[in-house]
Amino acid sequence: MTKIQKNNVAVIGLGQMGSGIAKNIDNAGFLGAVVDNNKNAISSYNSREKILVNNNIDMCNSCDVFIFVVPSTKQISEIIFDQDGIISNLKEGTVIVDLTTSDPKESSRLSKKLEEYKISYLDCGMTGGATGADNGTLTLMIGGKIEKLNEVSPILESFTNKLFHVGKSGSGHALKLLHNMVTHTIFFSNVEAVRAAKEFEISPEKVIEVFNAGNARSYISEFRFPVNVLSGEWNARSKVSNLQKDLKMATDILNEKNIPNPYGSLTSDLLDQAMEIGMENTDFSKIYLEYENLVNLYNKK
Structure with missing residues (x-):
């Protein structure tokens, strides 16, 4: 003992x-x-x-x-x-x-x-x-x-x-990978929605305010967006390469067991695009600024 x-x-x-x-x-x-x-x-x-x-x-x-x-x-x-x-x-x-x-x-x-x-x-x-x-x-x-x-x-x-x-042994790390896959996928979906709302002349701040009052609220909308994105601070304190590593490991362990993971795989692919344009050492909050570019690059694959 x-x-x-x-x-x-x-x-x-x-x-x-x-x-x-x-x-x-x-x-x-x-x-x-x-x-x-x-x-x-x-x-x-x-x-x-x-x-x-x-x-x-x-x-x-x-x-x-x-x-x-x-x-x-x-x-x-x-x-x-x-x-x-x-x-x-x-x-x-x-x-x-x-x-x-x-x-x-x-x-x-x-x-x-x-x-x-x-x-x-x-x-x-x-x-x-x-x-x-x-x-x-x-x-x-x-x-x-x-x-x-x-x-x-x-x-x-x-x-x-x-x-x-x-x-x-191993289950703690397995759940962490699944947790991170969900977290990062939610981040991308929030980025997509907030940027799309601009086309309807809805401010990013208003989108997040409504999300947090409704069923779309999450840690991403309650903390990450107000503190690290909409503030213009871009200080989530984690690099794009960290997210890409998380998603690759998560999708790898799921693929090994033939478990479907379309959302995780798409998020992983978009992070791969971010790496390819030199964002590996960039704070991941700045993905918000490059989202359309990443999607366009992915669609050209």
């Missing part, structure tokens, strides 16, 4: 999501180590006596829970099992918490491999974005053993306000 103590949690990856997650774990008194190649990301921890910085061996000796906020499960596997990996230093009973957006098959494989070393693994899809990570209000959908989730839930609750155990 994992004993939850002060300063016994390591956070690997302090990017858009990881920085907020680490901050909230630290505020709860659990943070014991951070790892990131970006010197700016770790600078605030360098002078902290009880927090190890980029010290893998001491981190493995002192921490019992490792929270990975990196691009993929594949990268976690490399960090642990590559030639210079940390597997030889990890203690039996360690819990790995995988907060990536990844292929559930990779999650299941990593879980089984870690079991051979008596190390537990939870795949945790998260939603709420960088704002949720900063505010400690993320929602987690978690795959793995329920008893391990119960053991580490005090840590997870420091940066979330909703935890859902959804099934066996």
Whole structure:
């Protein structure tokens, strides 16, 4: 059983999501180590006596829970099992918490491999974005053993306000991909409707106001459009390439099981068009500005 103590949690990856997650774990008194190649990301921890910085061996000796906020499960596997990996230093009973957006098959494989070393693994899809990570209000959908989730839930609750155990290893990441497919598809449908309404001389603001008073309301209409699109801020804090990765993985796992996914596939195709015109590093809210162009390019395929 994992004993939850002060300063016994390591956070690997302090990017858009990881920085907020680490901050909230630290505020709860659990943070014991951070790892990131970006010197700016770790600078605030360098002078902290009880927090190890980029010290893998001491981190493995002192921490019992490792929270990975990196691009993929594949990268976690490399960090642990590559030639210079940390597997030889990890203690039996360690819990790995995988907060990536990844292929559930990779999650299941990593879980089984870690079991051979008596190390537990939870795949945790998260939603709420960088704002949720900063505010400690993320929602987690978690795959793995329920008893391990119960053991580490005090840590997870420091940066979330909703935890859902959804099934066996891999199920957390599977649901995250389905969740993101729905979210991104709804974003595109809102973009389409708002831009179409202009042709009827209806303002974007009025469209969103009516949507939010009716059955078309969603997180996209209630938050994303007012805050990131109609405001002109274009600061949804996620790149087009992130959405494209999500949709490709989602449609891939559905196609493997011969599950129909026309809406997801169309959204994925439109994101492919955005990538082709050089938007990969652009904030995805700016898709609103390029929508007709993307559709025209898609129709010419």
